Amino acid sequence: MSTKTMKRISIDPITRLEGHGKIDIFLDEAGDVANAYLQIPELRGFERFCVGRPAEEMPNLTARICGVCPEAHHMAAAKALDAVFHVDPPPTGKKLRELFYSIFYATDHTTHFYALGGPDFVVGPDAPPAERNILGVVKKVGMDIAGKVLKMRKDGHNLIQMIGGRRVHPNWALPGGVSRGITEEQRKEIEARGREAVEFAKFSIEIFNKIVLGNPDYVNLIKNDAYVHKTYNIGTVDANNKLNFYDGMVRVTDPDGKEFAKYHARDYREHIAEHVEPWSYLKFPYLKKVGWKGFVDGKDSGVYKATPLSRLNAADGMATPLAQKEYERMYDTLGGKPVHHTLATHWARLIELLFAAERWVELATDPEITGKEYRVLPTQTPTEGVGCVEAPRGILTHHYATDERGILTMVNLIVGTTNNNAPINMSVAKAAKGLIKKGKVTEGLLNMVEMAFRAYDPCFGCATHFLPGQMPLEVTLRNPQGEVIERLRQNLG
Amino acid sequence: MKTLVLGLGNPLLTDDSVGLRVVQQLKPLLAGRGDIEVEEDYWGGLRLMERLVGFDRAIIVDAICTGAAPGTVHTLSVDSIPTQHSASGHDVNLPTALDLGRQTGAYLPANENILLVGIEAEDVITFSEDCTPQVQAAIPRAVETVLAAVDAVGKQA
Numbered sequence: 001m002s003t004k005t006m007k008r009i010s011i012d013p014i015t016r017l018e019g020h021g022k023i024d025i026f027l028d029e030a031g032d033v034a035n036a037y038l039q040i041p042e043l044r045g046f047e048r049f050c051v052g053r054p055a056e057e058m059p060n061l062t063a064r065i066c067g068v069c070p071e072a073h074h075m076a077a078a079k080a081l082d083a084v085f086h087v088d089p090p091p092t093g094k095k096l097r098e099l100f101y102s103i104f105y106a107t108d109h110t111t112h113f114y115a116l117g118g119p120d121f122v123v124g125p126d127a128p129p130a131e132r133n134i135l136g137v138v139k140k141v142g143m144d145i146a147g148k149v150l151k152m153r154k155d156g157h158n159l160i161q162m163i164g165g166r167r168v169h170p171n172w173a174l175p176g177g178v179s180r181g182i183t184e185e186q187r188k189e190i191e192a193r194g195r196e197a198v199e200f201a202k203f204s205i206e207i208f209n210k211i212v213l214g215n216p217d218y219v220n221l222i223k224n225d226a227y228v229h230k231t232y233n234i235g236t237v238d239a240n241n242k243l244n245f246y247d248g249m250v251r252v253t254d255p256d257g258k259e260f261a262k263y264h265a266r267d268y269r270e271h272i273a274e275h276v277e278p279w280s281y282l283k284f285p286y287l288k289k290v291g292w293k294g295f296v297d298g299k300d301s302g303v304y305k306a307t308p309l310s311r312l313n314a315a316d317g318m319a320t321p322l323a324q325k326e327y328e329r330m331y332d333t334l335g336g337k338p339v340h341h342t343l344a345t346h347w348a349r350l351i352e353l354l355f356a357a358e359r360w361v362e363l364a365t366d367p368e369i370t371g372k373e374y375r376v377l378p379t380q381t382p383t384e385g386v387g388c389v390e391a392p393r394g395i396l397t398h399h400y401a402t403d404e405r406g407i408l409t410m411v412n413l414i415v416g417t418t419n420n421n422a423p424i425n426m427s428v429a430k431a432a433k434g435l436i437k438k439g440k441v442t443e444g445l446l447n448m449v450e451m452a453f454r455a456y457d458p459c460f461g462c463a464t465h466f467l468p469g470q471m472p473l474e475v476t477l478r479n480p481q482g483e484v485i486e487r488l489r490q491n492l493g
Numbered sequence: 494m495k496t497l498v499l500g501l502g503n504p505l506l507t508d509d510s511v512g513l514r515v516v517q518q519l520k521p522l523l524a525g526r527g528d529i530e531v532e533e534d535y536w537g538g539l540r541l542m543e544r545l546v547g548f549d550r551a552i553i554v555d556a557i558c559t560g561a562a563p564g565t566v567h568t569l570s571v572d573s574i575p576t577q578h579s580a581s582g583h584d585v586n587l588p589t590a591l592d593l594g595r596q597t598g599a600y601l602p603a604n605e606n607i608l609l610v611g612i613e614a615e616d617v618i619t620f621s622e623d624c625t626p627q628v629q630a631a632i633p634r635a636v637e638t639v640l641a642a643v644d645a646v647g648k649q650a
Contacts, residue, residue, distance in 0.1 A: 133589055135589055143597075146597045147597045150594075
């Protein structure tokens with residue numbers, strides 16, 4: 001190929017990912033990867049849609065933003081309203097919220113491992129795409145697993161409905177607590193399902209141990225330099241610096257694992273800023289006190305990750321015994337803290353699944369959980385407030401301001417996936433660099449690039465429309481005039 | 494023949510809500526039919542599959558993005574929908590979900606008894622509770638399409 005040729009490779013669409021994410025890979029004159037970008041259409045006009053509405057609508061409204069994690073938005077919104085209305089929920093109210101949230105987490109992480117991220121490992125990264133799905137997992141692990149996964153999900157959804165009172169979007173958490181409590185009979189049901197969830201999580205980790213860790217090729221893949229990024233990590237911790245999904249302080253650790261910052265959610269703007277790139281609709285959050293230095297690793301770059309692995313890296317451990325054991329095993333296996341191997345995020349997600357299930361049982365057996373004081377009524381004039389929770393895909397921040405009647409005047413959201421926008425792009429670029437040399441695309445590129453960003457469990461779309469037609473994964477190489485010179489395709493399952 | 498008419502969509506994302514609007518109009522029209530349930534839902538993939546359990550036939554109404562003129566009403570079969578997400582993300586596609594459900598022994602409508610009615614959307618990424626004009630105008634046509642399909646169901650039963 002001639003010098004100064006800039007080739008462009010597009011991967012579109014991305015399998016198993018919602019929305020219309022598209023990857024463009026740009027080659028330099030030598031035919032090596034200059035850069036790779038994941039472009040995501042951001043949903044538009046949410047702030048404008050919200051301003052002028054009563055703030056109390058937000059837990060309900062934001063839960064409808066997204067069909068994937070309505071519970072996370074519901075919780076972050078309720079916490080932001082606690083702050084806006086200057087009210088602190090009673091212990092039973094907080095515990096019920098965390099119980100609800102733990103059930104949601106266990107359900108969501110189950111879906112990701114078995115339906116989205118897990119197939120790459122369990123079925124194998126080299127398997128044909130048509131087999132790298134949940135059916136492939138069932139074929140490999142056994143029929144039994146299908147029923148278990150569906151039951152786990154169904155139990156979770158049923159309990160969320162039982163507690164939240166609605167099948168679809170929850171309408172339950174309110175400023176100052178929740179709208180209703182649970183009975184002893186319901187508690188028993190929640191506890192029984194929670195104990196099953198712990199067994200399910202243990203079983204899932206066993207599968208991972210046997211199939212992934214038992215295979216040196218997979219372990220090498222996890223440790224492969226193409227999937228390593230030494231960035232800052234962010235996650236929410238409790239008073240003992242143990243991971244918590246629902247509440248606590250936000251902790252940032254540096255690439256060496258040392259604490260860099262620990263702050264209350266309300267101070268997020270002192271710590272997080274957002275960088276804008278002309279080619280992306282989505283912004284790139286970074287650590288303000290380090291600064292934006294581009295899409296680069298290291299201590300001098302403000303890029304941070306907010307994933308299950310980041311949360312484990314940012315915490316000193318897990319708050320439940322079985323998850324703590326698995327936490328220690330992961331770090332022992334991968335050479336100590338922090339771990340920067342992106343693909344270990346799948347492992348971290350399973351440890352979080354176990355933690356969520358254990359926490360579910362702990363809360364379901366807490367003497368206060370059936371208490372009758374689950375809400376305090378707000379009496380002060382509303383002003384401004386921030387609420388944060390750990391969404392499965394990264395820390396989720398809701399920030400609202402209202403006038404004295406509680407009518408919204410400002411809304412700012414930083415959603416889970418957005419936190420990881422810069423590292424996702426870096427991971428895609430790094431994987432592509434390892435597999436495209438001198439204009440030659442190594443077989444398996446599409447799989448490997450996909451695996452790089454799928455580890456982040458990114459979520460870009462909140463609409464449910466059909467995307468019709470055959471949708472093969474496609475790489476197109478173009479010359480500077482835009483003519484197609486090569487097209488690689490693989491059909492998806 | 495026990496039939497589910499299911500509208501899918503996000504009520505806040507402009508044209509993405511069209512499937513919900515179509516079934517809202519269908520509810521009173523089909524109220525007398527004991528063999529038909531008309532519902533709204535928000536999920537694709539595994540949850541959509543779980544929603545179909547126990548029915549002989551399903552008609553699913555949702556927004557669709559093919560590049561055709563906004564408001565075009567398409568009818569599709571499960572086999573002709575995309576390889577990836579049929580509706581909603583972060584989940585498996587509908588054909589995969591149906592396969593998985595059947596493998597676990599769930600009673601589900603056969604693929605040929607699932608009809609997808611897709612209304613071509615213009616905008617599914619802007620927050621608004623209103624559809625764009627052409628999509629709004631297509632709602633009566635989509636309602637007719639479903640009613641015709643429902644009658645076909647009745648005749649075959």
